[in-house]
Amino acid sequence: MKAEAPGIRQHMTAWEDKFVRFVAERWVFQGTDPHDYTPRTLFVAFGEDFLSPLLRRHEHFGALYTGMLGGKLIGYIKVPPGTVILEGIMLALQFTRVNTVIGLGTCGALQREIDCGDVIVADAAKAGDCLSLHYGFEYNQVIAADAALSASLAGSLGRNNLTVHSGPIVTTGSVLRETEELIDSWNRDGFLGVELEASALFALADWMKIRGSMALLVTDSPVRRETSGVLRGDKREAFVRGIIDYIGSPEMTA
Numbered sequence: 001m002k003a004e005a006p007g008i009r010q011h012m013t014a015w016e017d018k019f020v021r022f023v024a025e026r027w028v029f030q031g032t033d034p035h036d037y038t039p040r041t042l043f044v045a046f047g048e049d050f051l052s053p054l055l056r057r058h059e060h061f062g063a064l065y066t067g068m069l070g071g072k073l074i075g076y077i078k079v080p081p082g083t084v085i086l087e088g089i090m091l092a093l094q095f096t097r098v099n100t101v102i103g104l105g106t107c108g109a110l111q112r113e114i115d116c117g118d119v120i121v122a123d124a125a126k127a128g129d130c131l132s133l134h135y136g137f138e139y140n141q142v143i144a145a146d147a148a149l150s151a152s153l154a155g156s157l158g159r160n161n162l163t164v165h166s167g168p169i170v171t172t173g174s175v176l177r178e179t180e181e182l183i184d185s186w187n188r189d190g191f192l193g194v195e196l197e198a199s200a201l202f203a204l205a206d207w208m209k210i211r212g213s214m215a216l217l218v219t220d221s222p223v224r225r226e227t228s229g230v231l232r233g234d235k236r237e238a239f240v241r242g243i244i245d246y247i248g249s250p251e252m253t254a
Contacts, residue, residue, distance in 0.1 A: 024092035030062030034095040037061045041252065042075035042098045043243075044086065046105035046197050048217075048231060049078045050240050063089070070248025081105075081175070083131040083200040090204040100149065103201050103214035104243065106231070107169065107193035108178070109221040110186045114165055114193070116228035117235030119242070120216045121154035123147065124168040125198035126191065132171075132203040142168055143202040146211040152251040153213055160242040167192045169216070171199035183222045193218065215243065 012020070024034065042064070043051060052058070055067025055076060064077050075098060079085045090101065107120055114120070124144045127137050137143055150166065158164040170191045172178060178194065186194060198214045205212030217239045220227045230236055246252055 020091050020094075023088045024095055028063050028089055028092035029095075032061045034061070034092070037064065037066070037075065037096045037098075039066055039073050039075040040097055041100040041102065041247075042077070042093065044089065044101060044103050044201070045076070045078040046103060046195075047078075047081045048104075048106060050104050050243065051076055052078060054240070054244070070244045070246075072247055072252070074247060081196050083129050083197055086197060086200055087131055087204065090201070090208065093210070094208060098210070100146075100211040101201065101205055102149070102153065102212070103197060105195055105197060105214065105216050106219045107195040107216040109218045110170070110183065110191050110193055110223055111165075112221075112223055114218055114221070115163070116218050116221060116226065117230050117233075117238075118163040118165060118218045119157055119239060120169060120193045120218060121150055121157065121164060121166045122169045122193070122198045122214045122216065123150040123154075123166055125202055125214075126168065126170045126186075127199035127203065128170060128172040129196070129200045130173055131200040135203040135207040137199075137203050143199045143206070145198075145202050145213045146205070149211045150213040153215055153246060156246040156249055156251055157215065157242045160238075160245050162238060162242050165192050169198055170194045171196060178222055187223050194222065215239075 055069055058065050058067035066075055124142050126142050154164050154166040168191055170186050202212050219230045
């Protein structure tokens with residue numbers, strides 16, 4: 001395996017370094033050579049598989065794979081909701097050329113003007129997860145995404161006839177304990193949406209000194225007490241088309 005990027009190893013004990021290498025070799029890359037993993041941008045889909053059926057000339061590199069989309073080579077992986085698997089994938093990227101990670105997921109709207117089928121590009125996330133605490137942030141601290149990446153992603157999606165909202169969201173550690181008191185407080189504090197992974201992704205990206213952002217399809221509205229069938233409809237397809245157009249645009253360097 002090639003050496004990790006400057007500035008990463010200094011944060012790690014000898015045991016942590018050894019274990020990260022073990023996870024990268026055995027679980028993430030599963031015996032393939034990370035030197036051969038050449039994309040600069042990795043898309044991580046949480047729960048919903050947005051892109052893999054559309055990739056051309058895809059190749060597997062253990063748990064990760066690559067493919068052509070929008071005329072560019074990208075990295076891609078679908079993972080279950082939550083943060084534990086995300087940690088292993090992100091730390092394994094230090095042995096590759098990846099310098100940008102974009103999360104794709106779903107969320108609940110926390111402001112009444114946000115409709116199901118809209119898109120939220122998170123430029124920051126309140127850390128309600130437990131993983132961010134291990135990477136230099138405090139519980140409930142608002143963790144920033146990469147500002148330029150988030151702006152270009154939101155701008156591109158907005159030009160593709162999607163209704164896009166940019167701003168801070170909440171990452172929660174419990175999808176089934178979003179009480180009315182919590183929802184009301186998040187609404188009053190101006191957060192746009194709630195989901196399960198963004199603050200961890202941004203914390204890990206900051207720790208690794210790479211760029212991170214997240215685009216989220218709104219599938220429900222806790223403030224309106226509404227759910228929807230967005231994941232089976234035209235809004236989902238429009239979201240996917242918008243992501244593909246972003247990948248093919250000059251704004252995304254792959």
